[in-house]
Amino acid sequence: MNFVAQIERHARSILVIAFALAVAGVFAALSLPVGLFPQVSFPRVVVDLSAGDRPADQTALTLTRPVEEAIRSVPGVREVRSASSRGAAQVSIDFGWGRDMIATTLLVDSAIAQILPQLPPGTAYGVRRMDPTVFPIISYALTSDTQTPSALHDLAQLQLVPLLASVPGLARVGIQGGDIDEVEVLADPHRLDAYGLGLSDLVAALAANNVLQAVGRVQDQDKLYLVVSNSDVRRVEQLAETVLRSDAGSVVRLRNVAEVRRGAVPQWIRVSEDGKPAVLLNVYEQPDGNAVQIASEVRSRLAGFQLPRGVKLSNWYDQSVLVVQSAGSVRDAVLIGLLLAGIVLILFLRNWRVTLIALLVVPATLAVTVLLLNLLGMSFNIMTLGGIAAAVGLVIDDVIVMIEHIARRAGAAAAGHGQPLGREAVLPAAREFMLPLTGSSLATLIVFLPLSLLSGVTGAFSKALAVTMGAALIISWLMAAFVVPVLARSLIDFKRWHDPAAGREGWLERRRAGLLDRLLRRPGILALLAVPLLLLGALAYDGVQSGFMPKVDDGGFVMDFYTLPGTSLTETERELAQVEAILRGMPEVDTWSRRTGTGLGGDLGEPHHGDFFVRLKTARSRASEEVMADVLAQVESKVPGVQMELAQLMEDLIGDLTAVPQPIEIKLYATDPALLIPQARKVAAAIGKIDGVVEVKDGVVLAGDGIDLKVDPVKAAIEGVTPDEVTKAVDTALTGAIATQMPEAAKVVDVRVRLPDALSLNQSGLADLPIRAADGHLFPLRRVAGLTPVSGQPEISRDNLQPMVAVTARIEGRGIGAAVGDVRRTLAQAGLLENGVRYEFGGLYQQQQIAFAGLARVFAAALAAEFILLLLLYEQFWLPLIIIGSSLLSTTAVFTGLWLTGVDLNITALMGMTMIIGIATEMSIFYVSEYTELARRMPPHQALREASRNRLRPITMTTLAAILTLLPLALAIGQGSAIQQPLAIAIISGLLIQFPLVLLAMPVLIGLTLPRHEASTVSS
DSSP: OOHHHHHHHTHHHHHHHHHHHHHHHHHHHHHSOBOSSOSOOOSEEEEEEEOSSOOHHHHIIIIIHHHHHHHTTSTTEEEEEEEEOSSEEEEEEEEOTTSOHHHHHHHHHHHHHHHGGGSOTTOEEEEEEOSGGGSOSEEEEEEESSSOHHHHHHIIIIIIHHHHHTSTTEEEEEEEESOOEEEEEEEOHHHHHHTTOOHHHHHHHHHHHSOEEEEEEEEETTEEEEEEEEOOOOSHHHHHTOEEEEOSSOEEEHHHHEEEEEEEOOOOOEEEETTEEOEEEEEEEOTTOOHHHHHHHHHHHHHTSOOOTTEEEEEEEEHHHHHHHHHHHHHHHHHHHHHHHHHHHHHHHOOHHHHHHHHHHHHHHHHHHHHHHHHTTOOBOHHHHHHHHHHHHHHHHHHHHHHHHHHHHHTOSSOOTTOOOGGGGHHHHHHHHHHHHHHHHHHHHHHHHHHHTOOHHHHHHHHHHHHHHHHHHHHHHHIIIIIHHHHHHHHOOTTTOOOTTTTOOOHHHHHHHHHHHHHHHOTHHHHHHHHHHHHHHHHHHHHSOBOSSOOOOOSEEEEEEEEOTTOOHHHHHHHHHHHHHHHHTOTTEEEEEEEESSOTTOOOOOTTEEEEEEEEOSSOSSOHHHHHHHHHHHHHHHOTTEEEEEEEHHHHHHHHHHTOOSSEEEEEEESSGGGHHHHHHHHHHHHTTSTTEEEEEOSOOBOOOEEEEEEOHHHHHHHTOOHHHHHHHHHHHHTOEEEEEEEOSSOEEEEEEEOTTGGGOOHHHHHTOEEEOTTSOEEEGGGTEEEEEEOOOBOEEEETTEEOEEEEEEEOSSOHHHHHHHHHHHHTSTTTSOTTEEEEEEHHHHHHHHHHHHHHHHHHHHHHHHHHHHHHHHOOSHHHHHHHHHHHHHHHHHHHHHHHHTOOBOHHHHHHHHHHHHHHHHHHHHHHHHHHHHTTTSOHHHHHHHHHHHHHHHHHHHHHHHHHHHHHHHTTOSTTGGGGHHHHHHHHHHHHHHHHIIIIIHHHHHHHHSOHHHHHHHHO
């Protein structure tokens, strides 16, 4: 049974199946996970290490290096990078893309666990897999003028966390800031000495007197009893009555030698919101969670929670807002695309029923596409949503060309060549158009195959885009081939409506015919026109700025800050108050949160380092980049002790996920590590003079100053102590010792024993610190130890076990390529780099080069695939060459479009340029297929002209529809649309050139390949 008979027989089934799939797609859209980024497992694992306070060089030697060497044995390790500071280190491990990162993370954890006994005593570590879920999707701040910081922390930990724990898809709720309650036992060393006691005696007594332990079981009268020794302490007053020593004459209690009171765990972290001390609640999603639904449920539950009087809960970050706004932009783009496509159909075909077919088929195609994404386990995110928006133009193209062909055949005014008219001609016309429709769809579809095989950050994002658009094209082909003809037979009344272009020659057709005749007579004009086009493309290529990811104004930005190394927490807070005053004076700033000593991305914490997250108002007169530049300029001029690094939120998140936070990173290596620090400072000073290179950091991260305590073993022996006993006594006196725990109604509170003034002790007080010898006498620390102030050691960075210092910088007002070119020339200056010093580029520039190289391979693969497809379609050599040549010429317009609009050449622009190859080839196939079909029944010269005339209207309609549909993205209308702006500009630019190339240049070029006598006939 032939095509027409099959469609006639199953027409109702086709419509029912299409309707059912579309409805299923609508329901799938409601359950599809929603997030900011695609569900990608980045091939990076971060290990956080801590082993108490110790010098950076000792940390690197005894802690970091053994861990690095152990991790090196894990399969798939490509790069290991570490930073070691005072007693803490962070190791970043990069693996190849495509690995099972869950299993790989477990292998890293196992490797460290095996060598843990060889690491310094007390070493703790954490292993985290880097993916988008390591960052919160929504965050709140608790502030109060009446509640204590510990009360706010308890409110968050004990009430709000359990309240949110059952939200579907929520992974955890992290808490930052506030105080953690503990009981402080402030022991007076002299009173202890009077009773012949020391701090260690006090710790032992508290532990021995606070007992809750099952000691056995007893059977009595057919019952089994559990015997529990219960002498636990539950109140501070009860703890103060703890007996330390007793004899016949007296009882020494804890209150006799120490002050017992409520206190807080000592910490060197500060958190604030809008300048007020705060407790932050950060909500994290599971990998397959729906960010929008989670955020909505969190908002709902918190809105229904009754806060204590005087407590304020404010939202300072909500990732779901950007996702929802991006979805709204896609919705608007689809509606605008449908409206504009409808206008195009009305203008050219002048029938509302024809327009109705497009208005029904396009949304149904997108709905079925969403269903396919659901079956493939994908999510709604900035890339899939952008892919749907960008695919609307391609979907409309398929619908338009099929409707136009049916209109031309079935709506003709009079029969020709014995062909049927009206309703009976619809299915034969659809069958006739199957080959060009299939070929053109394949031409665009095969471009997405190499795009989906890209690796790296580019592949992580392009795969989601390519799969989305590829799925849309497959569904679009099915809809255009089977659903559109059935709807056309059912909805269009061919007795009343005829093709308005039949037998008529409009203005556009007359202009096309005149231009084509002129070009056929003088083919050399094409070369004259191509030369300025190529020159303009070359000029634009040289002038366009290059970048990595598109710049998205997501309504907020991150500021990493650094005060001078060794700055006290109090002084850091004072300096940051000046920064907050600058933010408060910015009319565009809505709110901000600040972390001191830690960060959103889990940085290696130092008291002089932290970050701000600044959220901007929706209605504002300046873009985020302008506000960022203003903030930076004011901080540099008004708060000279603070250095800032600013980045937009999405840029910062991607930077943290890939460990390449800055566009410029110069990694310096040297045979003599002592050269690295002076060399880094020299390089930083040199590149800081380059135009557009800002926020230059020399990579030398100094820890705060320290006091070197050196115990003299001879003097210690005279006092009857060992150096180890002196060290432990100082540690207990300053840091304290957790003696026991005190249970309360909803939590357990530590009991810490320490000296009264330990947290405010200065160097002189430390020298006078009383130490108790074994025989009970007290002596000052200065008698057995020397105290020497030392400058803070620099943080030790290593790259694949090699000492390395990375100089970093941000770029402002320039492209990455131009700025790095200037940096290269600066580094090449004689005398800048010492002998034995070499450098490598890292950062976003390195990622850009990797991405561009991968996209260049994809571009070449797309060209090869298109050439093979064209050979299969036409079995000729010159036709594929002409089509590919015109497609390549269209891509030169991409550089011109980006240059004129001031948009960077980045990975999404290169994706668009690759897609132009497919779209331009699709447009060419429409013409060439018509030509080859006509050439079977008329002379080639006549077929060339006739094919150009026949394809004028469909190509014009599809080009207009595609350009108008992509226009909202090209203009970056709507939040989140900027990430697809370069892609839209690239496609529009290519279409503007390909349109005249197909209808005017291609007939001339094909005519030149004909035998001489036929070519002369064409020109005449």
